[in-house]
Amino acid sequence: MKGNEALAEGAIIAGCRGFFGYPITPSSEIAEYMARKLPGLGGVFFQAESELAAINMVYGGSSTGKRVMTASSGPGISLKQEGISFIAEAELPCLIVNVSRGGPGLGGIQPSQADYFQATRGGGHGDYRLIVLAPSGAQEMMDYTIEAFDLADRYRTPVMIMAEGTLGNIMEPIIVRKPEEKSYDKSWAITGCKGRKPNIINTLHLSSEVLEERNRHLAAKYKLIEQNEKRAETFLTEDADIIVVAFGLMARIVKKSVMEARKKGIKAGLIRPITLWPFPDEHFKKAAETVRLILSVEINMGQMIEDIRLSVNGKVPVEFYGRIGFTPNPEEITKQLLLLAEREGF
Amino acid sequence: MKTVFKKPESLTDAKFHYCPGCTHGIVHRLMAECMDELNIRESTIGICPVGCSVLAYDYFNCDMLEAAHGRAPAIAAAIKRLMPDRTLFTYQGDGDLASIGMGEIVHASVRGEKITVIFINNTVYGMTGGQMAPTTLLGQVTTTSPYGRSKDNEGYPAKMAELLAQNEGSAYICRTAVNNPSNVIKTKKAIKKALQTQIKGVGFSMVEVLSTCPTNWGLSPLDSMKWLEDNMIPYYPLGELKVKEDK
Numbered sequence: 001m002k003g004n005e006a007l008a009e010g011a012i013i014a015g016c017r018g019f020f021g022y023p024i025t026p027s028s029e030i031a032e033y034m035a036r037k038l039p040g041l042g043g044v045f046f047q048a049e050s051e052l053a054a055i056n057m058v059y060g061g062s063s064t065g066k067r068v069m070t071a072s073s074g075p076g077i078s079l080k081q082e083g084i085s086f087i088a089e090a091e092l093p094c095l096i097v098n099v100s101r102g103g104p105g106l107g108g109i110q111p112s113q114a115d116y117f118q119a120t121r122g123g124g125h126g127d128y129r130l131i132v133l134a135p136s137g138a139q140e141m142m143d144y145t146i147e148a149f150d151l152a153d154r155y156r157t158p159v160m161i162m163a164e165g166t167l168g169n170i171m172e173p174i175i176v177r178k179p180e181e182k183s184y185d186k187s188w189a190i191t192g193c194k195g196r197k198p199n200i201i202n203t204l205h206l207s208s209e210v211l212e213e214r215n216r217h218l219a220a221k222y223k224l225i226e227q228n229e230k231r232a233e234t235f236l237t238e239d240a241d242i243i244v245v246a247f248g249l250m251a252r253i254v255k256k257s258v259m260e261a262r263k264k265g266i267k268a269g270l271i272r273p274i275t276l277w278p279f280p281d282e283h284f285k286k287a288a289e290t291v292r293l294i295l296s297v298e299i300n301m302g303q304m305i306e307d308i309r310l311s312v313n314g315k316v317p318v319e320f321y322g323r324i325g326f327t328p329n330p331e332e333i334t335k336q337l338l339l340l341a342e343r344e345g346f
Numbered sequence: 347m348k349t350v351f352k353k354p355e356s357l358t359d360a361k362f363h364y365c366p367g368c369t370h371g372i373v374h375r376l377m378a379e380c381m382d383e384l385n386i387r388e389s390t391i392g393i394c395p396v397g398c399s400v401l402a403y404d405y406f407n408c409d410m411l412e413a414a415h416g417r418a419p420a421i422a423a424a425i426k427r428l429m430p431d432r433t434l435f436t437y438q439g440d441g442d443l444a445s446i447g448m449g450e451i452v453h454a455s456v457r458g459e460k461i462t463v464i465f466i467n468n469t470v471y472g473m474t475g476g477q478m479a480p481t482t483l484l485g486q487v488t489t490t491s492p493y494g495r496s497k498d499n500e501g502y503p504a505k506m507a508e509l510l511a512q513n514e515g516s517a518y519i520c521r522t523a524v525n526n527p528s529n530v531i532k533t534k535k536a537i538k539k540a541l542q543t544q545i546k547g548v549g550f551s552m553v554e555v556l557s558t559c560p561t562n563w564g565l566s567p568l569d570s571m572k573w574l575e576d577n578m579i580p581y582y583p584l585g586e587l588k589v590k591e592d593k
Contacts, residue, residue: 052447
């Protein structure tokens with residue numbers, strides 16, 4: 001299956017019955033898949049007039065308690081930020097997918113990881129965070145999507161899947177796993193007040209006390225997510241002198257370079273953050289005890305490197321290698337590792 | 347003793363925060379009376395705007411959601427599609443609907459979304475302090491058109507009812523006013539008809555209600571009613587602009 005289709009099928013398996021979107025390359029196959037499948041499943045596929053309308057349809061859709069989603073790419077995700085801020089404050093579960101491309105501006109449709117800051121810092125106005133999952137292949141496009149809906153319901157928060165454009169188009173075999181059915185309390189949903197008091201979904205807090213209380217409540221929830229949900233994959237890190245950090249498909253490419261470097265006698269390893277937020281800082285704190293150098297490889301001009309530096313807190317030098325418009329290939333990363341090892345005398 | 351007048355069940359006990367002479371209260375009550383009479387309070391979901399009526403979620407005794415500025419029709423459309431047997435209404439002012447939300451309202455109408463829109467046109471941004479709206483009349487002085495709105499500088503006022511009436515998806519479009527008892531009764535009839543149009547599944551419905559803003563107009567409540575009649579009704583003529591009976 002194509003990555004975008006695996007993601008869409010994952011959403012259907014997870015019980016998503018509302019898709020609200022606007023066409024944009026390289027995410028459009030998700031909308032097209034949902035347009036074909038959802039009507040036959042009693043679901044709603046709705047092509048919105050704009051990205052703004054699409055995210056507000058997600059706001060409305062998730063307020064009914066049903067599982068809903070949208071998918072877009074950089075310029076569209078920028079337009080959606082207003083709505084995402086409202087959804088985060090209203091504590092509505094939903095999935096937002098960014099099949100990301102190069103920016104800034106209209107940028108280009110080449111795969112990119114340049115929306116890392118936007119995704120991991122909230123993105124819109126106010127104090128909030130999104131849980132951000134970064135799959136590295138078509139199978140994970142499906143599996144993480146299924147999991148994203150559960151995380152969204154568990155914490156009543158929007159979850160983002162961030163996948164560089166290549167992951168949307170990659171064609172790989174998929175094993176479909178049926179998730180265990182979980183039920184969540186959705187007594188907050190607006191469905192008509194028959195037999196109960198009216199429910200209100202609102203993000204306006206005119207009183208200073210209530211505004212602060214709401215922000216403290218959200219902050220406590222984000223703290224809990226940080227405690228429970230940090231995830232990373234490690235590869236050959238135990239004895240490593242140099243650790244490469246990469247996420248998404250980039251991490252799979254780096255794995256090859258790490259193996260090549262090992263063949264040449266360099267003790268290289270890989271840490272692949274799976275949750276971009278919460279950032280898996282413990283993995284880095286641990287690595288900082290033994291490792292001599294960290295190299296962040298990103299398809300941007302250096303964004304995740306800031307989180308790595310915060311995590312190691314000056315204990316280890318952190319260097320950067322990145323490109324945009326191109327995805328670095330295994331040979332050029334291996335070359336970087338050889339250059340660094342020679343310079344440092346590893 | 348026989349009860350001759352009471353608060354509609356579709357309004358809560360909360361006190362309105364509106365300024366003296368503001369007509370939001372009248373329209374809230376009319377909407378609530380219609381919900382009572384059609385027995386739809388428990389199946390209705392209302393979407394409030396950003397503007398003076400942002401707190402409408404405190405006043406309507408049904409499930410309510412507070413939208414981002416201008417986005418209420420998109421939200422209502424999504425909920426209606428997911429739950430087609432519910433009644434959806436949006437309650438929006440002129441800044442919300444005709445300015446920042448122009449895209450959402452036009453497309454909801456074009457597509458024929460089965461929702462009902464109550465559009466309060468009082469020619470100014472009320473909550474932010476009387477700035478020019480798309481519906482501000484030519485010559486009208488506001489805080490952001492201090493020399494009076496001119497066709498050459500600020501451009502012409504938007505006629506939303508006429509604009510939306512031409513769309514195939516619009517099933518019921520009516521403009522009313524609440525400046526005298528007769529027009530208040532006509533407004534209630536229009537709101538009821540709009541809701542019935544939605545319930546019958548015919549298409550998009552909107553009632554544009556010409557309203558007053560004494561605070562930002564700098565007029566007494568009574569003078570405001572007269573100003574509405576003398577200035578607004580000639581430019582925004584009252585009456586039904588679109589009535590589609592069948593699906």
